[in-house]
Amino acid sequence: MKNTSAVAVRKGVLTAIILIFLQLINMTAALGAMLEKMITSAKSVKSVSPLFYGVIVALVAFFIAFSFIRSLYRPGKPKPTPLYCLGESLVIGLVSGVLIAALNALISTLNANGVKIRTYLDMMAPDAIKTAAFGREIPVMIGIYLALTIAGALLGGLIAWIIKSTGQPANAWAALQRAIAENHTIRFIRRNKIVRILVIIAILIFVFALPFILSPYGISILGLVLIYAVLGLGLNLIVGLSGQLVFGFVAFYAIGAYTFALLTAPKPLGLEFSFPIAFLVALAISGLSGVIVGLPIMNLRGDYLAIVTLGFAEIIRSLVNSNLLADFTGGPQGIKDIGQPRQPGFIESLIGKPMPENIYFLYVIMIFFAVTLYIVYRLQYSRVGRSWEAMREDETVAQACGVATSYYKVLAVIIGAVIAGAAGALYASRNTYIGPGDFVFMVSVNSLAVIVVGGMGSIPGALIGAFIIKGVPELLRDLENYRMVVFGVLLIAMMIIRPEGLLPIRRKKIYAEPDKDLEILKKELKP
Template sequence: MFSEIKKSLLVSVWFMFLTFPIMVIKVNTIENTIIWRWENLVLIGLGSFFLSFLWRFMHNKKATKRRQDYKDVLSKLFYDNLIENKKVFIPIVAALIIFILLFPKMFSTYQVTIMTTALIYVVLGLGLNVVVGFAGLLDLGYVAFYAVGAYTYALLNFNYDISFWIALPLAGILGAMAGILLGFPVLRLRGDYLAIVTLGFGEIIRLVLENWGEFTHGPSGIAGIDRPNFGFDLSIVGSINAIYYFVFFFVLVTIFFTNRLQNSRIGRAWVALREDEIACQAMGVDKTKTKLSAFAFGATWAGFMGAVFAAKTTFINPASFTFLESAIILSIVVLGGMGSIPGVILGALILILLPEYLRAFSEYRMLIFGGAMVLMMVFRPQGLIKSKRRRYNLESMSKKKLKERQNAASS
């Protein structure tokens, strides 16, 4: 304990030394005087000492718990007490759905817009979760498919006055084609090399959109994109609420499809590819089709959400599809837990909503947010809700088959 206190004291003294010129000395250029703010130095010393000591205490506690095999307590409690317990799971889901349906009635238009953006990122996170979480393919250019979907609807609507409902499936199809186009060159790549190639693909798409001015309108972007027509005239507020409900419906559809795919034959092939690519191929799984299907499926949802994003904002330009967007979507998957559908949903809501609701802290909000992310990655690197690994008990399976045969023989 004494050594930990000593180390924390050294850290606080070092921080006080580093921040002394900025936090203590203030020059008044009008009166040519210097103001000494010693109280800031005391606060920095106390704060850095407390945080350093807390960090060391939690780090040592984490090492002790790792030896006691308490690593996945949160995930086990989540799955055992919520997901698999229907008496608890069904009422909670029903309450959440009712809350989401009543959200536009309870909160302002600004809050509805923020929540719509968060739901869009939920779908994007679930789409990337197929590529990164299920198949284990690190994709740093996911925003390229998002851009393809957005520009598909924007250009069709701007040039040919095509409605959102016709352009939406086309955006998904073109996104899937872009995913397959990316998948072919990276079939033999893995790890860092795959990440570099996908990063380059995303930047190529952005630069094409920015420099092909005759087709994409260049950096100026495309304005005046029509919002979806839901069959009746809506005000701006009504249109925002309608898009919110549509995106929420899309979230439910995405959850259903990704959950069913996870339990399907192709889903098991993705997991096998993630765990061991060589063993997966040796067992007869077609590596080419498996990788291409993962890229295509993930890109399809990105294409859909790109069209929704263009309809929601009514204006897009290449600056909306930078590498930062890919990094945010990947952070959602990593923060929530790779391969975990509930984890990705929770990660998207936290990562998108938290910076908005921390605006009250002004310039300190990103510092707080960044610190929280660092703490999360240090003390829970597997994510908020780790994906539950399926285990098969051979003894119970053999007893089940024997019972089935006995029933069949008796009948």
């Protein structure tokens, strides 16, 4: 038992480090403000009230203590007594409370003595320091912090003990699932074809009506999410299916966007092509860039491929940004007034007036998304898709089975590049302005994150991933500054806890069942 107490002290220090980190980047206050907004339904919270700030502090201690006590229940170990659980939780709360209070005492004293902390720690403005001290004197503040962390940790330990000793929510959940599985009505509804078709029709109607339901803000977010989903589907072919890690996917995206922009914008070249022609040319050019990139890199594997494509993307960005091509690409200023698709006449005759621009464009994006979905789906379950999967699983074996690996690798890069080019052209047309700032490395990381979060090689995963990566941060605008921090942690945690993604691709498992198969064989071989 001595050993676990030392672990408890370490967990306390961990809690304190998390708390200090959250305070230094002022995330505690942002989280508190979000909570306050949710609970009190206030429109905007200027400075978080001490109550909600404290709740966040306590919650951190709660979660650490909860997971620690849960981890004590291991098979083969004696079950800890409730008093022991509470004692360990107390240690966690005490250690973390002392440390975080000490930091705040230090910062408050420095602030009171007129040291400008903000020059070094950007988020530690005097207001933020005051909020973190709950607006009280130092001794009171230390007491509050200790009370919060100890209360949070004790509560966490208690709940973990209750859950573990009764096994309740898990058991109830399992019982519920069993009941659902055994219920005849539910099973009938699930298996029935007509019900299924009805559900699909309902979903289609809902999707079709969606642009009219949403607010303009919602329409713009949905457009962005769908563009990222298209990008994710393209990258999914390269990374998820054919197993080549491409880090510079933004290069193809940028090439598609710039080709489209140059062909339709009045400024640098003055071509002003119509939407379909420019779009097709953009696809062709990005496909060509896929060939140019794909040929030299196809002998590289894994990490090397990642870095080379990253270098390629940086080359494209530097070239676009440079003065060398400024007359051609607009340089750092970018390209303005990019063309948009014209509405066909029948829409106006159908509904009497022209459709609003943003709604019409959302339909255009939806159509392209559907087309991409169809193409990718057909590819995945074709000979080509199976060759890609074989290559991803084991290149040597795939080669031995007659898969021309080099050909299929380049093919994956080309098709992925065309899809990315389409996404880029749509993005350019939607925004009517593009510049070098739109094509930074983060776009590559985001599109990779889309498929990692959704599940490698999984098509519905790409849509879910795009919604999580692009949609959720837009919805949580309060946490805008912090989303990249959270995202980084999420990537690491996801790789450790659930590396296959949220909606992993389900593979048909084929097992040989020796006894059964032998029986069948014997029957079939009987004369």
